[in-house]
Amino acid sequence: MHSDAPLKALFEPRSVVVVGASRHPGKVGHTVLSNLVSSGYTGKILPVNPAGGDLLGLPVLRDVSELPDGPDLAVICLPREKVRPVLEALAAKSLRAAIVLAAGFKETGKDGWRLEEELARIARRRGIVLLGPNSLGLMNAPFGLNASFARACPASGNIAFFSQSGALCAAILDWAVSEDMGFSKFVSLGNKAVLSEAHMLEALGDDPDTRVILGYCESVDNGQELLSAAQRVTAKKPVVMIKAGATPAGARAASNHTGSLAGSPPAYEAAFRQAGILHAPDVESLFDLAGAFSSQPLPKGPNLVVVTNSGGPGILTADACENSRLQLMRPGAATLERLRTVLPSFASLYNPIDIIGDADAARYRATLEAVLADEMAHAVLVLLTPTSAAQIEETARAVVEASKDCGKPVFACFMGGPRVAPGRDILVEAGVPCYAFPESAVRAMEAMYAYHSWRSRAYPVEICFRRDKGKAESLLREARATGLADLSESQAMQLALAYELPVPETKFARTSDEAARIAKRIGFPVALKIASPHLVSKAAAGGVALGLSDAEAVRRAFLELTSRLARTREDVHVTGCMVQAMGPADARAVAVWMRRDQQFGPLLSFGLAGAYTDVLHDLTFRLAPLTVGDAQEMVREIKTFPLLRGVRGQKPAALGAIEDILLTVSQIAVDFPEIAEVELNPILVNEEGAVVADVKIAIA
Numbered sequence: 150m151h152s153d154a155p156l157k158a159l160f161e162p163r164s165v166v167v168v169g170a171s172r173h174p175g176k177v178g179h180t181v182l183s184n185l186v187s188s189g190y191t192g193k194i195l196p197v198n199p200a201g202g203d204l205l206g207l208p209v210l211r212d213v214s215e216l217p218d219g220p221d222l223a224v225i226c227l228p229r230e231k232v233r234p235v236l237e238a239l240a241a242k243s244l245r246a247a248i249v250l251a252a253g254f255k256e257t258g259k260d261g262w263r264l265e266e267e268l269a270r271i272a273r274r275r276g277i278v279l280l281g282p283n284s285l286g287l288m289n290a291p292f293g294l295n296a297s298f299a300r301a302c303p304a305s306g307n308i309a310f311f312s313q314s315g316a317l318c319a320a321i322l323d324w325a326v327s328e329d330m331g332f333s334k335f336v337s338l339g340n341k342a343v344l345s346e347a348h349m350l351e352a353l354g355d356d357p358d359t360r361v362i363l364g365y366c367e368s369v370d371n372g373q374e375l376l377s378a379a380q381r382v383t384a385k386k387p388v389v390m391i392k393a394g395a396t397p398a399g400a401r402a403a404s405n406h407t408g409s410l411a412g413s414p415p416a417y418e419a420a421f422r423q424a425g426i427l428h429a430p431d432v433e434s435l436f437d438l439a440g441a442f443s444s445q446p447l448p449k450g451p452n453l454v455v456v457t458n459s460g461g462p463g464i465l466t467a468d469a470c471e472n473s474r475l476q477l478m479r480p481g482a483a484t485l486e487r488l489r490t491v492l493p494s495f496a497s498l499y500n501p502i503d504i505i506g507d508a509d510a511a512r513y514r515a516t517l518e519a520v521l522a523d524e525m526a527h528a529v530l531v532l533l534t535p536t537s538a539a540q541i542e543e544t545a546r547a548v549v550e551a552s553k554d555c556g557k558p559v560f561a562c563f564m565g566g567p568r569v570a571p572g573r574d575i576l577v578e579a580g581v582p583c584y585a586f587p588e589s590a591v592r593a594m595e596a597m598y599a600y601h602s603w604r605s606r607a608y609p610v611e612i613c614f615r616r617d618k619g620k621a622e623s624l625l626r627e628a629r630a631t632g633l634a635d636l637s638e639s640q641a642m643q644l645a646l647a648y649e650l651p652v653p654e655t656k657f658a659r660t661s662d663e664a665a666r667i668a669k670r671i672g673f674p675v676a677l678k679i680a681s682p683h684l685v686s687k688a689a690a691g692g693v694a695l696g697l698s699d700a701e702a703v704r705r706a707f708l709e710l711t712s713r714l715a716r717t718r719e720d721v722h723v724t725g726c727m728v729q730a731m732g733p734a735d736a737r738a739v740a741v742w743m744r745r746d747q748q749f750g751p752l753l754s755f756g757l758a759g760a761y762t763d764v765l766h767d768l769t770f771r772l773a774p775l776t777v778g779d780a781q782e783m784v785r786e787i788k789t790f791p792l793l794r795g796v797r798g799q800k801p802a803a804l805g806a807i808e809d810i811l812l813t814v815s816q817i818a819v820d821f822p823e824i825a826e827v828e829l830n831p832i833l834v835n836e837e838g839a840v841v842a843d844v845k846i847a848i849a
Contacts, residue, residue: 170182247272248287289334390421655728679714679727753814806834
């Protein structure tokens with residue numbers, strides 16, 4: 150960590166105060182002190198306990214007031230009620246950083262929330278870096294610091310991990326010791342009264358001991374802060390995170406656990422994607438990816454070569470590749486010629502390369518050397534099943550030797566149990582990730598390729614569209630003055646015009662004759678829509694008539710729509726009808742929504758209108774502000790995109806027109822934080838352009 154790093158006092162303290170140090174093994178205060186002493190920490194350790202005396206060979210201070218001025222770090226091992234006065238006393242001693250281990254704060258309700266807010270206010274006012282409360286503590290292995298009450302202490306490594314859950318930290322530490330996995334930094338964030346995921350990302354992004362950053366989160370208090378920090382950090386090193394609380398049951402559990410809102414899964418999905426964070430679906434995947442990123446170079450492309458001594462695992466790998474961004478490349482002519490000289494005539498030379506069940510270590514090594522020399526091979530996966538002829542340990546050593554300094558990621562999958570275990574140990578110790586099954590290996594390689602693509606992407610282009618912001622502000626003031634949460638259809642259409650959205654000509658009519666006159670001016674055919682502030686969906690309420698081709702049809706439709714609503718919906722006040730030019734007849738209907746997420750701000754979604762969204766939930770999401778690339782990806786990500794591209798002789802839709810609408814809605818969301826929701830549904834699009842047929846805007 151750099152000497153001027155904001156969190157240096159937390160991670161590399163010159164002195165550590167243990168408030169509540171205990172003589173009783175098993176107590177938190179004893180475990181923290183014991184961990185500090187046994188971890189090799191070379192700074193000054195200052196235990197504090199009212200009984201005084203000596204503890205683990207260290208003199209014990211009776212009170213915080215006896216401390217010298219300017220301690221770097223204090224670990225407070227006291228019950229909830231005693232934390233606040235002790236933190237005040239430490240602040241008076243010019244403390245730089247503190248870890249609060251006690252639980253019972255905002256996760257327990259209103260009283261705990263107030264206590265936590267008081268701690269945060271003290272820390273911010275006095276410039277104290279505060280970790281917790283409800284924290285397990287932290288470790289900085291290269292520095293020899295274990296300021297936690299965890300029982301397990303893993304080896305030093307190049308993986309950093311932070312977690313909102315202390316219990317998960319304890320479990321992972323115990324597991325890591327059994328797997329011989331090392332960490333550079335290990336941090337339990339707890340309730341995040343001051344320090345959050347964003348602060349950890351910033352600190353670990355600049356940490357020379359850390360090669361890959363892992364995180365577990367249940368909630369994010371400031372989504373934009375996380376997004377901004379992650380975008381800076383992922384440009385330098387990979388960040389892999391798991392988000393808990395993605396289901397309603399999980400969200401409730403997360404709220405009970407830390408007292409925070411879990412947030413919407415689509416918003417997190419969009420945030421992770423736009424920040425370059427790799428999303429792990431489960432803890433096993435999180436550490437599968439950690440092993441890959443911590444030991445292997447990034448692949449420079451999607452081409453994977455599979456070397457196997459068994460056809461079945463090779464087929465499984467091919468299936469996994471087909472469902473990923475990777476592809477099984479055909480070896481080049483020179484590679485094939487070289488393989489023919491080292492493999493039996495009945496071996497399969499085409500990817501997956503099946504070197505037959507009687508393959509020994511020498512055959513594996515010769516095959517690996519041939520494929521690694523192929524310039525088009527970006528990554529190699531070595532599969533081994535424990536056949537009677539398999540030389541497991543020798544093959545593992547051959548893989549290590551062949552892959553050394555090759556500049557390409559090499560992964561292994563030794564399938565089996567006790568027989569292959571020694572080979573796996575050799576590979577992992579040498580830094581070659583070894584997986585139990587090929588699907589896990591493919592997922593890890595795909596994640597590495599995705600991160601390489603993120604690092605290699607073109608610089609994002611943001612566009613600011615022309616708009617009459619003053620007119621839009623006037624419309625919003627007018628809407629707020631009415632006291633209604635929704636803009637009228639006329640106001641919404643005018644705001645859309647102020648941002649040059651392609652809305653059809655639309656006029657309000659109070660009577661059937663006025664509607665007929667307006668229709669003549671607009672030009673037939675037209676559509677009629679009920680005007681009412683109480684209808685969310687006019688079509689669902691039977692309040693829309695389409696394709697009206699003459700004045701008489703307009704009059705008749707006006708009377709039918711208004712009288713029907715008067716009969717069937719007494720709760721709806723009808724003011725008249727909107728007369729609107731019809732969209733193109735051969736158009737496909739899409740929709741764009743914007744809703745403001747509590748954690749991350751404006752969240753845009755896109756999909757085909759109607760059943761595709763309502764029933765199939767075929768939607769894609771991004772956070773504003775959108776870049777041009779974001780808009781392009783959104784349009785192409787939906788499963789029903791082939792319908793926009795054109796099927797059965799249909800011409801492709803004007804994708805650029807849809808992208809322009811997405812970018813414009815993004816600009817509206819950024820310009821006006823008071824706009825809570827925008828819905829453009831339907832947007833009618835054909836090969837020539839797009840028309841926004843209906844606009845709904847809600848204000849906070």
